[in-house]
Amino acid sequence: MYYFCHVNVVQHFRINIIVSNICATGWFPLVFRPYTKFSIIEEVDDFEHSSQTYEKSASAMSLAKSLACLPCESSTSVKQKMVTRMELKRSIELRIKKRVKAQYLYGKYHDLMEKVIANASTLQDAYDVIRLNSNIDLASERDDLCFASMAEQLVSGKFDVNANSICMFSKSERKEPLVLPRVKLKVILEAIRVVFEIVYRPIFSKISHGCRSGRGHLSALNYVCKEINKPDWCFTICMNKEADKNVISKLISTMEERIKDDHLFSFVRGLFDAHVLNLTFGYFPKGHGLPQEGVLSPILMNIYLDMLDREIFGICMRHEGLGSNSDVSKGGQHSMLRSWIRRQMDNADSNKRLGDGLGVRLHACRYMDEIFVAVAGSKDIALSVKTDVTNFLRYSLNIDVKDCSDILPMHDGSCVQFLGTAVSVTAEESEAVKAVHKLKDKVRLFASQKKEIWDAGTVRIGQKWLAYGLKRIKESEIKQLKLSTPLLDHVAQFRKDGMKTDHWFKSLLKIWLQDVNARSEADEGIVLSKYIAEPALPPDLSESFYDFQMQAEKYVSSETAATLALLYKSSNIAGSSTSKDSIVTKMEAPISFIVRSLNRYGLINLQGFPRHVSTLILQENDLIVGWFSGLVHRWLKWYSEFDNFRDIKIIISECVRKSCIRTLAAKYRMHETLIEKKFESELSSIPMTEELETEMTSMTSSFENEDEALMYGISYSGLCVLSLSRVKVPSRVFNCFVFGCCVSSPSMYTLLVKERQKFPGWKTGFSPAIHPSLNGRRIGLCNQHVKDLYMGHISLQSIEFGALSK
Structure with a gap:
């Protein structure tokens, strides 16, 4: 059955x-x-x-x-099972999305301000998003906000933007004010941002990155390096424009194509008139979560520049599909336009789009207001594409363009700055070239080892001579030796009556150092080695050593010239198909700028040696370690897939970790070895070189789950400096200045501004641009949020800088 x-x-x-x-x-x-x-x-x-x-x-x-x-x-x-704040944000956004979709009628969204934004439930959801951005548990204590009254004020138009914002000026100049929202206006701005994200996210172009789900900073770099792998010419476009009335009018007229809500647009205009919204093209500190960005600026910039994305799509079609060779081939089986349309529909062969022998190929990648364009073809086509894009920006979008970026040929190893990193195109080395380089490195390493042994030996001889001479002079005076030679008489005349032996010997050393011009040398060891030990050695020994070093250097330089000739010969092979296939695009972190930032923030001195950070000494131990580990966490997250990540590993182990140890040693006045043993568990968050691979495998999953559309301003926030400030405020207790946090603030901190980069800036791990009015600003923070700010779990956007003026 x-x-x-x-x-x-x-x-x-x-x-x-x-x-x-x-x-x-x-x-x-x-x-x-x-x-x-x-x-x-x-x-x-x-x-x-x-x-x-x-x-x-x-x-x-x-x-x-x-x-x-x-x-x-x-x-x-x-x-x-613990629910992450990313999942909570998605659930909140889904609730708001249902309310937004209910207002869709006849191809447009109607009355979003009255029906969706000015809704107590939506405002409460926006407040929950703000608390999640502040890394606060939703079940904890809340601020006393009446969302129903806020909704009524929005509907009636009685909500005062100026009264719910604070204007701050820099101490040096009062020409550049910074207007930041208070908590009520912050909630409304967050609600508007979520609504705009829901409406416009599905229609954005595929070349648009930044503040989008699945299209963030790493996706843009991966697109440039993995899909655009054989370009002939590359260039970037730098904008320079602060939003004025013309830009705002065009932005709102563009938004009216999908949204019909005069009340909402009048409120947005009021935000621009009150300078709460700061939309500046060409100086947008991408992803660093700074207060001047504003919560609406990213989505509004994407909406406005979406017109540029469509224009680039049309330029691509004109050059690829409607070029000079767009006629149908014999038999009518091939058409450039038809093949171009098929390529746009099918992205499976994206790696063969550039340099595949099918004519002109054009690719563009836009991250907010930074545009990268790659062209496979002649330079004239690249110039034509750049002219078309810049003309559209100037005459259609009213955005000025800095004419400072040249069209660079990528076949000669030129470097293009994009998203704070260096992008270059190089030929992949063959096995023969790698073997030759390996032998060259072995010879160089062997010669350097012999040089170190030679220097250490000569310095030791010079130190022994110095110790022996000092000992002999202390044991007996020259006059008591009963020896009379012209040299001893000459030395003895430098001793004055009543001068002690030590002082006399120091005077002799000063005279000798002046005589040999020792100030031009780097340190004392070189002086002892060069002027004392080496002249006393047998001439044959010194000549043989320096002859060996000269021969090793000659071999290395000749091998380099031979390798370059080999590469040049391989690049000019007939057909060049093999060399084209070996071309790869590389991403490199700006090591020189990173080292400069480390010096500016006090981690290393001018010679590059690690030192203690004086501004962190008064803070708690876990906060000190958290500041350094937050920098390492950012580097592991940003540079893990870069080609020069090996240099980042060396900086982590040789500079950051040792600087953290020396900061704790300066705080407790203990030896570094004892500090390293005492704080062994805390220092494990700053991995050493051999532990970085294990650390990366554990962090990869968390990186992949981040959604930049929901975590924008947090995922890529730069590290800032806070110094502990002891301030006595009688009869007043402060809560933490972070939005939504009701925990009392035990300490006051001072925000220190170390650098203010110009656009485009390099990505170094530190905040590249903070408004001057925030320099020296005192803020009250609880210990948990200080650590969250250091570790990158929250950004400066989560701090209410005007809390003291309430």
Whole structure:
């Protein structure tokens, strides 16, 4: 007999009873396949009525009871599972999305301000998003905000933007004010941002990156390096424009194509008039979460520059699909336009788009207001593309363009700055070239080792000479030696009456150092080696050593010239198909700028040696270690896939870790070895070189799960400097200045501005641009949020800088 069962949730336990009874009676085989719900219910009833014995039913009930416990246990485990703030944000956005979709009618969204934004539920959801951005548990204590009254003020138009914002000026100049929102205006801005994201995110172009789901900083760099792998010419376009009335009018007219809501647009205009929104093209500190960015600036910039994305798409079609060779080939089987349309529909062969022998190829990648364009073709085509893009920006979008970026040929190893990194195109080395380089490195390493041994030996000889001479002079005076030579008489005349032996010997050393011009040397060891030990060695020994060093240097330089000739020869092979396939695009971190920032923030001195950071000494131990580990965390996250990540590893182990140890040593006035043993567990968050690979594998999953559309301003926030400030404020207790945090602030901190880069700036791990009015600004923070700010879990946008003026 066959029983056809349909697995239904409602009949789950009844089916289990039937199966257990069938197995007990020996009715086999059972076949489970989809069937109708009514047939299974009927067979369940028939089988229950045909059951005769009480024992079978009792055993079946016990089995059902045992199975009934499984859903309870699974539900308990689900409740115990921690829900990340990313998942909470997605659930909140989904609730708002349902309200927005309900207003879609006849191809447009209607009355979003009145029906969606000015809704107590939406405002409360926006407040929850702000608290999640501040890394606060939603179940904790909340601010006393009345969302219903806020919604009524928005509907009636009585909400005062100026009264709910604070204007701050820099201490040096009062020409550049910074207007920051207070908590109520912050909630409204967040609600508007979420609504705009829901409306416009599905229509953005594929070349647009930044503040988008699945299209963030890393996706833009991966697109440039993995898909645009054979360009002939590359250039970037730098904008320079602060939003004025013309830009705002064009932005709103563009938004009116999808949204019909005069109330919403008038409110947006009021935000620009009050300078709460700062939309500046060409100086947008991408992804660093600084207060001057504003929560609406990223989405509004993407909406405005989406017109540029469409224009670039048309330029691509004109040059690739409607070029000079766009005529149909013999037989009518090939058309450039048809093949171009097919390539746009099918992205499977994206790696063959440039340099595949099918004519001109053009690719563009835009991250906010920074544009990277790659062209495979002649320089004239690249100039034409650049002219078309700049003219559209100037005359259609009213954006000025800095004419400072030249069109660079990528076949000669030129470097293009994009997204704070260096992008270059080089030829991949063959196995023969790698073998030659390996031998060259071995020779150079062997010569350097011999040089170190030679220097260490000569310095030791010079130190022994110095110690022996000082000892002899202390034991006996020159006059008491009863020796009269012109040299001893000349030395003795430098001793004045009453001068002690040590002072006299120091005077002799100063005279000798002046005589040999020792100030031009780097340190004392070189002086002892060059002027004391080496002249005393046998001439044959010194000549043989320096001849070996000269021959090694000659071999290395000649090998380099031979390798360059080999590369040049391989690049000019007939057909050049092999050399084209070996071309790769590389991403490199700006090591020189990173080292300069380390010096500016006090981690290293001018010579490059690590030192303690004086501004961190007064803080707690976990905050000190958190500041350094936050910098390492950013580097591991940003540069892990870069080609020169090996240099970042060396900086982490040789500079950052040692600087952290020396900061703790300066705080406790202990030796570095003792500090390293005492804080061994805390220092484990700053991995050494051999531990970086393990650290990267554990962090990869967390990087992939981040959504830049929901975590914008947090995922790529730069590290800033806070110094502990002891301020006595009588009869007043401050809460933490972070939005949504109701914990009392035990300490006041001063924000220090170390650098203010111009656009485009390099990505160094530190905040590249902070408004001058925030320099020296005192803020109250709890210990948890200080550590979150250091580790990059929150950004400066989460801090209410005007809390002291309330």
